[in-house]
Amino acid sequence: MSTAPLLDIKDLHAGVEGKAILKGFNLTVQAGEVHAIMGPNGSGKSTLAQVLAGRDGYEVTGGQVLFNGVDLLEMSPEERAREGLFLAFQYPVEIPGVNSTYFLKAALNEIRKHRGESELDAMEFLSLVKEKMKILELREDLLKRSVNEGFSGGEKKRNEIFQMAVLEPRLAVLDETDSGLDIDALKAVSKGVNRLKAPDRSQIVITHYQRLLNYIVPDQVHVLLDGRLVRTGGKELALELEEKGYDWITQQEAVTA
Amino acid sequence: MSTLTSDTTTIEAPGTTAAALDGTDAIAMAFQGLELTGQPAWLQALRRHGLERFQELGFPTLHHEDWRFTNLEPVTRLPFRPAAEAGRAPLDLKAFPFAALPSARLVFVDGHHAPVLSNAGGELEGATVMPLAEALDHPRLGALAAQHVGRLAGQDDNPFGALNNAFFTDGLFVHVPAGISVPQPVHLLHITTTPGAAVHPRLLVVAEANSRLTLLETHVSTTGETFLNNSASEVFVGENATVEHCKFQDDSMAACHFGAIHSRLDRASHYRFHSISAGAALSRNQIRTLLDGEGVACILNGLYLTRDRQLADHHMVVNHAKPRCESHEYFNGILADQSRGVFHGRILVQQAAQKTDAKQTNKNLLLSDDATANTKPQLEIYADDVKCTHGATIGQLNDESIFYLRARGISQDTARRMLIHAFAGEIIERVECDAIREELDQLVWDRLEEHEAVSVRQNARA
Numbered sequence: 001m002s003t004a005p006l007l008d009i010k011d012l013h014a015g016v017e018g019k020a021i022l023k024g025f026n027l028t029v030q031a032g033e034v035h036a037i038m039g040p041n042g043s044g045k046s047t048l049a050q051v052l053a054g055r056d057g058y059e060v061t062g063g064q065v066l067f068n069g070v071d072l073l074e075m076s077p078e079e080r081a082r083e084g085l086f087l088a089f090q091y092p093v094e095i096p097g098v099n100s101t102y103f104l105k106a107a108l109n110e111i112r113k114h115r116g117e118s119e120l121d122a123m124e125f126l127s128l129v130k131e132k133m134k135i136l137e138l139r140e141d142l143l144k145r146s147v148n149e150g151f152s153g154g155e156k157k158r159n160e161i162f163q164m165a166v167l168e169p170r171l172a173v174l175d176e177t178d179s180g181l182d183i184d185a186l187k188a189v190s191k192g193v194n195r196l197k198a199p200d201r202s203q204i205v206i207t208h209y210q211r212l213l214n215y216i217v218p219d220q221v222h223v224l225l226d227g228r229l230v231r232t233g234g235k236e237l238a239l240e241l242e243e244k245g246y247d248w249i250t251q252q253e254a255v256t257a
Numbered sequence: 258m259s260t261l262t263s264d265t266t267t268i269e270a271p272g273t274t275a276a277a278l279d280g281t282d283a284i285a286m287a288f289q290g291l292e293l294t295g296q297p298a299w300l301q302a303l304r305r306h307g308l309e310r311f312q313e314l315g316f317p318t319l320h321h322e323d324w325r326f327t328n329l330e331p332v333t334r335l336p337f338r339p340a341a342e343a344g345r346a347p348l349d350l351k352a353f354p355f356a357a358l359p360s361a362r363l364v365f366v367d368g369h370h371a372p373v374l375s376n377a378g379g380e381l382e383g384a385t386v387m388p389l390a391e392a393l394d395h396p397r398l399g400a401l402a403a404q405h406v407g408r409l410a411g412q413d414d415n416p417f418g419a420l421n422n423a424f425f426t427d428g429l430f431v432h433v434p435a436g437i438s439v440p441q442p443v444h445l446l447h448i449t450t451t452p453g454a455a456v457h458p459r460l461l462v463v464a465e466a467n468s469r470l471t472l473l474e475t476h477v478s479t480t481g482e483t484f485l486n487n488s489a490s491e492v493f494v495g496e497n498a499t500v501e502h503c504k505f506q507d508d509s510m511a512a513c514h515f516g517a518i519h520s521r522l523d524r525a526s527h528y529r530f531h532s533i534s535a536g537a538a539l540s541r542n543q544i545r546t547l548l549d550g551e552g553v554a555c556i557l558n559g560l561y562l563t564r565d566r567q568l569a570d571h572h573m574v575v576n577h578a579k580p581r582c583e584s585h586e587y588f589n590g591i592l593a594d595q596s597r598g599v600f601h602g603r604i605l606v607q608q609a610a611q612k613t614d615a616k617q618t619n620k621n622l623l624l625s626d627d628a629t630a631n632t633k634p635q636l637e638i639y640a641d642d643v644k645c646t647h648g649a650t651i652g653q654l655n656d657e658s659i660f661y662l663r664a665r666g667i668s669q670d671t672a673r674r675m676l677i678h679a680f681a682g683e684i685i686e687r688v689e690c691d692a693i694r695e696e697l698d699q700l701v702w703d704r705l706e707e708h709e710a711v712s713v714r715q716n717a718r719a
Contacts, residue, residue, distance in 0.1 A: 053664050054663075054664075055660055055664075056656070056660070076663070076669070077660060077663040077664050078663045078664075078666050078667060078668050078669065080664075081663070081664055081665055081666035082666045086664075087664050089661065089664075092661070093655075093657045093658050093660075093661040095658045095661065095662070095676070095679065096679065096683055097676075097678070097679025097680060097681075097682040097683045097686075098662075098675050098676065098679045103662070103665070103667075103675070104665075106667055106671070106675075107662075107665035107666045107667055108666075110666040110667055110668070110671075111666045114666070146679075147661075163665065167665065167666070
């Protein structure tokens with residue numbers, strides 16, 4: 001029982017508008033592990049993230065996803081979040097008129113209620129938020145603004161990780177969080193992610209490039225190609241990919257096929 | 258009681274023999290019944306001219322370009338019975354919005370001044386706040402009031418402004434001399450209590466150079482029956498003066514509300530107007546703003562909340578007559594049930610108005626498949642060095658935004674509510690006066706929460 005994985009994806013098939021994208025995807029993530037999923041454009045990386053978070057419009061046509069032993073695919077997006085799943089969006093949405101603090105407090109209290117914990121009042125929430133903002137080196141005035149509105153690309157990504165730091169999910173899925181980040185933002189984001197590492201928390205880092213993995217060190221690296229994982233290895237696999245490019249794997253696949 | 262219906266609105270007419278009359282005849286008869294003797298000659302002339310102008314223009318029909326979405330047919334059958342005096346039922350001020358707001362307040366009941374409910378009337382920190390009827394008789398201010406009343410309202414092609422000129426009984430007069438800042442908001446509270454009445458409240462504001470004023474206009478009613486509230490306001494903003502003007506309209510759901518909202522803005526002045534339209538079966542705010550000096554900054558900001566078969570119409574002309582002025586117009590509508598929102602905004606940039614910076618947006622959120630929004634943003638530009646943009650949207654809530662909120666653990670209902678409130682909040686947050694903004698925010702929040710389309714679980718929570 002103690003070895004039951006936090007996330008267990010078996011033979012997952014999914015797509016959009018009748019187009020198959022994930023074609024038999026398998027992945028097991030144990031508590032405390034960091035997994036990197038790398039792959040070229042169109043390999044299904046973002047579809048995986050969206051299917052896990054429960055976005056409408058993505059159809060699951062086969063397979064199973066167990067989160068902490070429970071069928072994830074049966075849950076609404078908000079239930080998944082309350083159960084401890086967090087998606088750091090590749091393109092965080094701007095929501096004019098919804099205050100960042102108000103939004104995040106509402107989210108945290110929903111999750112706390114679900115866990116049977118007491119809701120935080122304004123003062124408690126504020127002190128928590130201030131502590132987390134320091135880690136992400138976020139300007140405090142961003143919290144007074146509407147959610148993501150007028151944020152720079154880097155600020156949006158930092159804000160995702162900041163939300164993750166506040167919500168403390170059991171499983172965080174980072175969907176190309178490194179894209180469009182300069183080196184300072186990349187370091188700040190990585191620092192935030194690494195701070196959250198704990199024996200009972202896991203992370204799936206989805207990325208196109210190896211660069212992020214200099215800062216967030218994965219336990220396992222997987223290569224996603226045409227909807228399936230075709231390689232799994234240690235962090236050295238990422239370096240090898242960086243050096244040889246995705247063509248190297250594509251060609252090998254063609255040879256074995 | 259008879260029910261008058263048009264394709265857009267249902268207006269209940271209280272039992273009356275006058276219903277058989279055509280509105281124009283009813284108006285002419287009502288005018289004959291007015292006691293004009295004793296009024297100054299110029300005022301009698303203004304009234305007569307108002308009536309003639311109204312008769313000349315008549316009730317606009319759907320064929321009139323400026324009225325093509327707002328069917329006035331039910332209005333033409335109203336009795337147009339002037340309220341000769343204020344309703345006598347005792348009123349509890351606490352029941353009305355903004356009653357607790359620290360302000361200089363003048364209350365009018367059925368168009369007549371109610372001194373018992375008012376807390377102002379006279380000098381106020383160097384300014385004057387008094388009933389208009391009193392101001393017109395005032396030895397020192399009478400000439401000033403006479404010089405401004407009817408200068409803007411009723412002089413254009415809006416028949417209802419002309420009608421107000423003919424019939425207005427009283428209203429709020431504010432004079433802010435040069436350099437004076439009025440420290441607290443001045444509040445005109447108009448309460449209609451008499452079913453079937455036609456009331457014509459008036460607002461006249463003269464804010465001289467370098468003065469500052471915050472103005473609040475609230476229209477409410479204690480009767481749930483049909484009546485006509487035909488208000489007119491004229492706001493003169495002097496050089497380098499700053500005026501914030503907020504109008505909150507929450508008349509009975511059976512009422513017809515017209516507002517002729519005029520302003521003339523002098524050089525380097527700042528004018529910020531907010532129209533929050535929540536009540537009335539049919540409402541039409543006709544906003545005419547003249548940017549009449551260089552370097553004016555003007556914001557026209559509006560929110561309409563409609564449900565049932567309500568119709569809320571905002572019709573606006575922003576007239577840029579001088580160079581280097583800025584005007585920004587933001588109007589959001591939240592439309593539920595079978596209601597309709599109408600927006601018509603025209604930015605007119607005259608040839609002399611080089612370096613104009615004008616921006617206009619109208620956004621409509623439809624909460625039901627049966628709600629309708631008609632929007633017509635328009636630019637009419639005769640100058641060649643200007644920056645003008647306009648845009649309009651009609652739609653439902655953004656799915657991306659809802660998913661983002663849900664992915665953080667917020668339920669779908671709560672996410673929808675957050676976004677609906679945010680849509681209103683975009684407008685409300687432009688109100689600069691903290692006390693007015695906060696109460697307005699609460700009023701709008703409560704109004705939205707009352708509606709099942711916003712708060713699907715309201716009954717479960719209660």
